[in-house]
Amino acid sequence: xxxxxxxSRAGLLLALTLLFQxxxxxxxxxxxxxxxxxxxxxxxxxxxxxxxxxxKPAAVIAVLAPIIAYFQQxxxxxxxxxxxxxxxxTYITLFKTGIKKGPLKALLAAALAKASIxxxxxxxxxxxxxxxxxxxxxxxxIMSWPQFVTALLGGLVAIYVIRRLSLPNRE
Numbered sequence: 001x002x003x004x005x006x007x008s009r010a011g012l013l014l015a016l017t018l019l020f021q022x023x024x025x026x027x028x029x030x031x032x033x034x035x036x037x038x039x040x041x042x043x044x045x046x047x048x049x050x051x052x053x054x055x056k057p058a059a060v061i062a063v064l065a066p067i068i069a070y071f072q073q074x075x076x077x078x079x080x081x082x083x084x085x086x087x088x089x090t091y092i093t094l095f096k097t098g099i100k101k102g103p104l105k106a107l108l109a110a111a112l113a114k115a116s117i118x119x120x121x122x123x124x125x126x127x128x129x130x131x132x133x134x135x136x137x138x139x140x141x142i143m144s145w146p147q148f149v150t151a152l153l154g155g156l157v158a159i160y161v162i163r164r165l166s167l168p169n170r171e
């Protein structure tokens with residue numbers, strides 16, 4: 001059974017994640033810049049959720065974020081939801097399970113796994129779904145090294161926030 005405190009924290013972290021994800025509709029920034037800022041903030045929320053409310057509630061946030069992103073027209077096709085959700089869940093799971101070896105090692109492994117999953121899944125999707133060449137190249141560029149960078153930066157922000165606020169570590 002999930003405690004009221006855990007449920008409340010998870011709800012607040014979901015709201016914060018969705019707010020950060022929606023910033024691109026509120027604050028007009030160049031797409032490349034907004035990807036780094038928003039990606040970092042969303043990844044930070046995912047790691048904070050994994051550390052403070054546990055894997056299951058964090059996984060719910062990790063799956064809901066790309067679903068909402070699709071409805072906000074941030075993901076072009078519904079099939080894009082699946083790899084993003086898988087990447088997010090892998091990210092939080094690897095971080096949470098690897099934290100015993102040190103937060104930076106866990107973060108590096110989690111960020112690398114997330115970026116790799118996204119890149120490989122989107123490579124596969126590009127074989128199935130036809131996009132004009134410039135669009136396909138743009139999607140693949142976004143799903144490559146920027147995902148690693150935003151996952152890494154988001155994790156660093158999360159580690160800093162957790163330490164500064166002395167947030168509890170949920171096992």
